[in-house]
Amino acid sequence: MPESTWSARYSRLLTRLLPPTLLARLTVLMVFGVLVTQLLGGLIWAAQLRSKSENEASVAARHLGHSAAGAIRFYMSLPANYRPILIQQLREMGGTRFFVNANSGPLIIHPIAAQSLADRVVEQVGATLKEDLPFLPGFRLAFAWPNDLAVSNDGLKVTDLPDSWVQHILLIKPNPAPVLVIQAELEPGNWLYLAALMPNPYFLDGDNPLSLDRLLLQGLSLATVLLLSILVVRWTTRPLAALSDAAEAFGKGETVPELPETGSREFVKTARAFSAMRERIKRYLDDRERLFVSISHDLRTPITRLKLRTELLDDDALRAEFHEDLDELDMMVKGALQSVKDSDIHENKTEVRLDALIQRMIRDARMAGHEVAFVASGLTVMAKPLALKRAIGNLFDNALHYGEKVEISVEKIAGNGGDERGDSVHIRIRDHGPGVPEAALLSLFQPYTRLEHGRDQNVHGMGLGLGIARNIVQAHGGQLQLANHAAGGLVANIILPLK
Template sequence: MPRSLLGRMLLLTLLVVLLAQGLSSLIWLSQLRASQREGLVASARSLAHSMSASVSYFRSLPLAYRPLVLDQLRSMGGTRFFVSLNDRPLDMQVLPSTPRKEAVIAAVDEVLRQRLGEMRISVEFVSPQDLRIFNSGLKLDELPRSWAHYALTLEPVEPPVLVTQIRLAEGEWLYIASLLPEPYTTLEDEGLPRQQVLFIGFTGFFLLLFIGLLVHWQSRPLKRLALAAREMSLGADVAPVVEGGGSEVEEVARAFNAMRERISRYLTERSQLFSAISHDLRTPITRLRLRVELLEDEQVQAKFGRDLDELEMLVKGALQCVKDTDIHENIEAIDLNQVLECLVEPYLASGRVTIRGHAEAAYPGKPLALRRCIGNLIDNALKYGERAHLRIIDGEDSFVLHVDDEGPGVPAQQLEQVFEPHFRLAGKQQGYGLGLGIARNIAHSHGGEVSLRNLREGGLRVTLSLPRYLD
């Protein structure tokens, strides 16, 4: 199935058109064949009446005159039938039976028996190549063209020949060969006419064209909405979406604009709130630290000092987390190769950092945020794994960065816990424990992900995946 709305609509429309046109064509074709069958039977009955008149005429002639009349008919040429007199019925290879041939044979046999009475009658279809004319077994091609070719050939079609043999008397069989009139000469069931097929093709083409234009026209507001949603998810200042299109699309755009306004108001209030919290918390901590300095008992002073240091670290860590993940930047094309070169350049000389691969194209995102995200991953690898080995895999759909270290790795049950704020592994007390969490939040804001995996040969692999959105 196509992934786009336009592709799915066109495929569905094509299936509906083919189904509707197919059913209507089948019904039309069945009616056409029924009417053709009626016309075929009527033509066969008319031909049988002419045959019966010819038979009655020959029966009325004296025996001696019958060969003379046949000779005159052959010399005249252009007659509807080829007629001959034989002393026995001719044995020829009969064509395979079909519904149309059976209908013709039945109609001719019925009329002849009604008009001629009880006589031995044989009606069958024979191929022109197997047709025999006289008792001697002469073929059609062996006769003069004026005798039979005008009545029994329709070159190059070579339709089946209707052969009727009637016993007039003992040792005398009247042989009549004829072709059915147009358009029933070939007796083949016709398929859909070429005009009908062209009509179906043109109808389907123009219908798909108009449906495609309509869907493209209606989907433009959705594309604008998707672009605005992506930019807003990256923290950009997004203008209200134009409310246009169908009523449903217009309602979605109206709901998006309302959501955008509420989120913008919430972010502003949150920024003000954390600014106030930063100010309000630092003041009492500073005041408490001054009061601790006035204590005479050094042991109590040391205990209060440790508690204040821990409290200050927690406050600074929370504020840094908010600051690092709430970076208000415009989205722009970022040269990730340049960002990585700047980050790893201080460590290349010592060999602590290696890098393989390169980004194929610029990435649309927040420059400072992505720099901080990748920097946190590299710093984390150097801090806990001594060395960092970077590998870039860039494709049409995503940018992937693997950061491998040479440390002890992370216990499998704690691979997700390390992303939680202030979580540190046993024995690892450096920093605030916010680096990986901040990196993942920045990746999420770009629609990406940060994942961890212990390597089989030792060390930890941190993978940053960033999708490449197409506008």
């Protein structure tokens, strides 16, 4: 597949996924970037934390294994009947590194849930014991919780022992820690029971990146970064939104206050360039209007002189032809001037009730004998009243000239995404005339363009009405569309933004 096709598909995919506004897009990208960075950083940190915890646990397990091997050798050196006496004396003295007991057989230990770090410690301690005590037949090792941990063959448990025997050796308050139990068979029928905490009793929490305190810290840092990112994005895009609103208002002919030259250097340069462009366009429009007025005034004098000289011609037919040409030239000059004036009506926008505006036109048309169908809609739009009336009036007059019957409808069309700011009002004017050839639809907006049937039915027209109407509608931020109706006739559709 060509690279351009992939690029086009990628662009369309991004357009569908990303929200439409610059503020929302930058916010999404910033949030996505922060989340990805936090995720990758968290994964790297978790991997390092797990590796560190495994190394520390392995070192601690080796030391614990060597200590347990030394204790086992010590008790093996004692006579079997003397071991319980020594164990009791050590308990009364305050205990040792291990809780020690002598049993006649191995005890059943309920191990904790399987965890890779605990299994690694058990494996390391077992390997150290086998290395230090190769002559012993075997060992039984497991981590167990102290709440239900048996310590002797008669069913005695850790919780049944005096606190002085097990406090800080097997029990830690308020949160218990897993206890490592080592059972070794010294002689047949004589088992040595060793139980102890790891140097770091809560070593199993060391490789857990999702502990509550760490999650809280990560959440606070993430929320802080996201909040700062959103504030920076809003601070960056707010001047652009103001520039966009100013450009849209200026394009509709509204009075726009000067943009504040504050903010970043790039925005200040853009604001100055926009202000300079606006002044140039205003000067151009003023010059154009003065030019048309001057041309109209200057042409009227020679046209009038030519008409007077035409009256001196003796040939009546030639005089009539001259008069016809001069009248047509006079109408073209007046039409050009009228086109400029109608497209540039200086007035403020206000709330316009469409029903009242259209019904006034319909009342005059019905008094003249025309058949017009209209159903009230109750809709209003923000528009320049005289300009909008001129645009609708031009289309309505065309429909009356070229069709035997006219239908007008007004309806509200919801925008995409359910946002009311995207809603629009459609004003459709349909005549029941002959319609327009499809190839000629686009050319109807050009000045002085008239079709054959238009010249016959509206001899006084100049072909400027549609262009004037489209310019007015576009100045309101809308569109004017022309299309042939399936049942005959032409449909003119004015689309205006509701908000």
